[in-house]
Amino acid sequence: MAPLTWYLGLSALLFTIGAVGVFIKRNAITIFLCIELMLNAVNLALVSLSSFFGDIGGQLFVFIVMTVAAAEAAVGLAIIISIYRNRESLNVDEVDNLKL
Amino acid sequence: MRGETILFVVFAVLALVTALNVLVQRNPLYSALSLIGTLASLSAVYMTLRAQFIAAVQIVVYAGAIMVLFVFVIMLLNVPKDQPQVEKQKGLRYLAIPFAGLLIAETFTVLQRLPARSMPPLPASGGDQAVGTTWSIGTALFTDYLLPFEVTSVLILMAVVGAMVLARREND
Numbered sequence: 338m339a340p341l342t343w344y345l346g347l348s349a350l351l352f353t354i355g356a357v358g359v360f361i362k363r364n365a366i367t368i369f370l371c372i373e374l375m376l377n378a379v380n381l382a383l384v385s386l387s388s389f390f391g392d393i394g395g396q397l398f399v400f401i402v403m404t405v406a407a408a409e410a411a412v413g414l415a416i417i418i419s420i421y422r423n424r425e426s427l428n429v430d431e432v433d434n435l436k437l
Numbered sequence: 438m439r440g441e442t443i444l445f446v447v448f449a450v451l452a453l454v455t456a457l458n459v460l461v462q463r464n465p466l467y468s469a470l471s472l473i474g475t476l477a478s479l480s481a482v483y484m485t486l487r488a489q490f491i492a493a494v495q496i497v498v499y500a501g502a503i504m505v506l507f508v509f510v511i512m513l514l515n516v517p518k519d520q521p522q523v524e525k526q527k528g529l530r531y532l533a534i535p536f537a538g539l540l541i542a543e544t545f546t547v548l549q550r551l552p553a554r555s556m557p558p559l560p561a562s563g564g565d566q567a568v569g570t571t572w573s574i575g576t577a578l579f580t581d582y583l584l585p586f587e588v589t590s591v592l593i594l595m596a597v598v599g600a601m602v603l604a605r606r607e608n609d
Contacts, residue, residue, distance in 0.1 A: 339441065339442045339445040339446070339485070340553065340554075340555075341551065341553075341554050342548050342551055342553075343445065343449070344445075344482070344486070345544075345548055345551070346544075346545065346548060347449045347452065347453070347482070349540075349541065349544035349545065349548070350453060350541070351452065351453070351456055351475075352540075352544075353537050353540050353541050353544075354453070354456045354457060354459075354460065355456070356537065356540060357460065357533050357534070357537045358459060358460045360529075360530065360532075360533035360536070361460070361530045361533050362460070364465055366465045366469075366507070366510070366511060366514075367459075367465050367468050369507070370459060370465070370468050370469060370472050370507065371459065371460075373472065373499075373503070374456055374459065374472060374475065377475065377476060377479055377499070380479075380491075380495075381479060381482065381483075384483055384486055384488050384491055385486055387488070387568065387569075388486040388487055388488055388556060388568065388569060389554050389555075389556050389557075390554075391557045391568050392568070393568050393569075393573050393574065393577045394577075394582075396488055396490070396491050396568070396569060396574060397574065397577055397578055397582050397585075399491055400491070400494065400574070400578070401585055401586075401589050403494060403495075403498050403499065404589045404592070404593060405589070405592065406499070406503060407498065407502065407503055407593070407596075408592055408593055408595070408596030409596075410503045410506055410507065411506065411596045411597065411599075411600040412596050412599045412600050412603065414506060414507070414510045414600075414604075415599070415600040415601075415602075415603035415604040416603055417510065417514075418510065418513070418514065418603075418604050419603055419604060421514050422606075427514070
């Protein structure tokens with residue numbers, strides 16, 4: 338059985354990869370994919386803690402995180418579609434109407 | 438017991454490689470396909486944690502439903518590759534690397550202080566009602582956690598209505 342630290346380390350690495358992706362990518366859909374990666378990293382931490390401590394609460398929380406991720410994907414992709422209709426581009430640097 | 442460790446290492450490496458591939462690919466479609474690989478590997482990692490239900494839901498909901506939504510939108514929009522003509526704040530991107538190192542260093546500093554802990558053994562009566570089975574999740578979900586479950590269903594309803602309103606064309 339792999340120790341708890343390995344699971345949490347994998348979770349931390351995946352979260353960092355997702356965070357770096359959000360910073361360096363310029364395509365709105367790719368940034369969204371990286372956010373999903375970060376959500377999955379947190380899910381892994383929750384499931385591993387839940388299993389190692391024998392408490393079902395963590396896995397229920399993962400279940401709810403997954404439904405929230407589905408809702409977020411539906412609304413986020415709708416926003417991306419409407420941005421693309423208005424601008425013909427998905428580059429987040431070009432969507433700067435709120436910039437002072 | 439050794440078999441679980443080997444499985445964990447194999448699928449952890451697979452998850453990390455496919456996650457890095459999400460960043461390396463310039464075409465969003467390849468990034469999405471690579472992320473499906475990460476999600477499937479994580480499902481295998483959940484199996485080594487004896488979380489069978491979450492592993493199945495990970496495949497069905499994440500790798501199935503959510504990623505299909507992503508791939509569908511990518512194909513609908515015919516997204517150009519991630520090679521922007523205008524690139525503002527080019528220097529800021531290189532700041533991401535030191536900050537990523539900082540983030541990793543912080544988390545591993547915390548992990549070093551974690552006390553060693555091993556997984557609880559399966560109950561003597563068999564694994565039918567152990568933590569992570571469908572029985573345990575269903576029982577807890579519809580008794581102690583009923584309110585979060587209902588609130589989540591309302592949230593899903595709001596997301597469906599919101600997505601329809603946002604993606605609708607303006608001229609009708």
